[in-house]
Amino acid sequence: LHTMKKHNYSAGPCILPQEVFEKSAAAILNFNNSGLSILEISHRSKDFVAIMEEARALALDLLGLTGKGYQALFLHGGASLEFLMVPFNLMKENGKAAYLDTGTWANSAIKEAKAFGETVLVASSKPENYNHIPKGFEIPADADYFHCTSNNTIFGTQIKSFPETNIPMVCDMSSDIFSRVLDFSKFDLIYAGAQKNMGPAGTTLVVIKEEILGKTGRNIPNMLNFQQHIEKESMYNTPPVFAIYASLLTLQWLKNLGGIAAIEKINNEKAALLYTEIDRNPYFKGTANTEDRSNMNATFLLNDEANAPLFDEMWKAAGISGLPGHRSVGGYRASMYNALPLESVQVLVDVMQEFEKKVSA
Ligand code: PLP
Numbered sequence: 082l083h084t085m086k087k088h089n090y091s092a093g094p095c096i097l098p099q100e101v102f103e104k105s106a107a108a109i110l111n112f113n114n115s116g117l118s119i120l121e122i123s124h125r126s127k128d129f130v131a132i133m134e135e136a137r138a139l140a141l142d143l144l145g146l147t148g149k150g151y152q153a154l155f156l157h158g159g160a161s162l163e164f165l166m167v168p169f170n171l172m173k174e175n176g177k178a179a180y181l182d183t184g185t186w187a188n189s190a191i192k193e194a195k196a197f198g199e200t201v202l203v204a205s206s207k208p209e210n211y212n213h214i215p216k217g218f219e220i221p222a223d224a225d226y227f228h229c230t231s232n233n234t235i236f237g238t239q240i241k242s243f244p245e246t247n248i249p250m251v252c253d254m255s256s257d258i259f260s261r262v263l264d265f266s267k268f269d270l271i272y273a274g275a276q277k278n279m280g281p282a283g284t285t286l287v288v289i290k291e292e293i294l295g296k297t298g299r300n301i302p303n304m305l306n307f308q309q310h311i312e313k314e315s316m317y318n319t320p321p322v323f324a325i326y327a328s329l330l331t332l333q334w335l336k337n338l339g340g341i342a343a344i345e346k347i348n349n350e351k352a353a354l355l356y357t358e359i360d361r362n363p364y365f366k367g368t369a370n371t372e373d374r375s376n377m378n379a380t381f382l383l384n385d386e387a388n389a390p391l392f393d394e395m396w397k398a399a400g401i402s403g404l405p406g407h408r409s410v411g412g413y414r415a416s417m418y419n420a421l422p423l424e425s426v427q428v429l430v431d432v433m434q435e436f437e438k439k440v441s442a
Pocket of ligand 1: 093158159160161162186230232233234235253254255256274275
């Protein structure tokens, strides 16, 4: 069992593997027995260059993209900066890009792209408060790229099957990267803020198929230019050393566990355990359409809001943290990222069953 005191259901920043906390703490005090803290070493030092190289290589390795023309970068600025770096680097002058609107973050990406050119909305689930993933839409063949969000952190929906298209496919995987096996080579650009399945906030993983770059005719400022970052081996400017180090530790943890296939199995068990209870328990209801619901963020409501004070008191007493839902959905959101143990989900399910007993008594 995870040795931290709380069962952390936070949507991000969120729980990380216990060994990442322990190794990070040791590295803060004395990194590699160098007599220096990871917080004070130069990013140009041999030790850090090795960390950066390993992190970039391991990210590609875990995704099954080694040797397939991809580059991994650890950038600053969060996933939100990618909302604009993507169109800046991929949308041609007077070009257009296709977007799937599945939630708040997809919407933010669309808003940024509009500053660069025409955006085509292939479909949107906004009228139903994003409770499902639209299907059966067409992607224009003449768009410069198609952008989607694999997992909608706020609304608890997840794309289970990605569309086929001949244009470059870009995906914001911030909240489910490294959580399930996909054919990642279907994507030409993947980005993810570190602070869910990869590490602490402060760095963003960008995985790019290099051949899609350099086609826009735009003059791109260096800091926003993927090609620059590739040429400088992800060290164009001082990288967020600690966030990248802790991300590497998380990726190593995942690799040692057996990689994405191994964690996917556990993630499926966790999600099945919780969704079975949400569906069974007469006092709760899920908010997302069953076929689209996320294995990372389970969103659910009480059938009777009047019972909220009792339920809140009970899960807090059980040592659970971070359960309240996002204001756009209300209710509860249980974020079950890679590092959340199955035991923590069992604690929540037990609380839900106890709650049922109390309310029906
Ligand atoms: N995209 C998704 C799917 C997210 O869940 C989030 C944050 O939770 C973001 C983008 C924004 O990320 P950042 O805060 O790193 O800019």
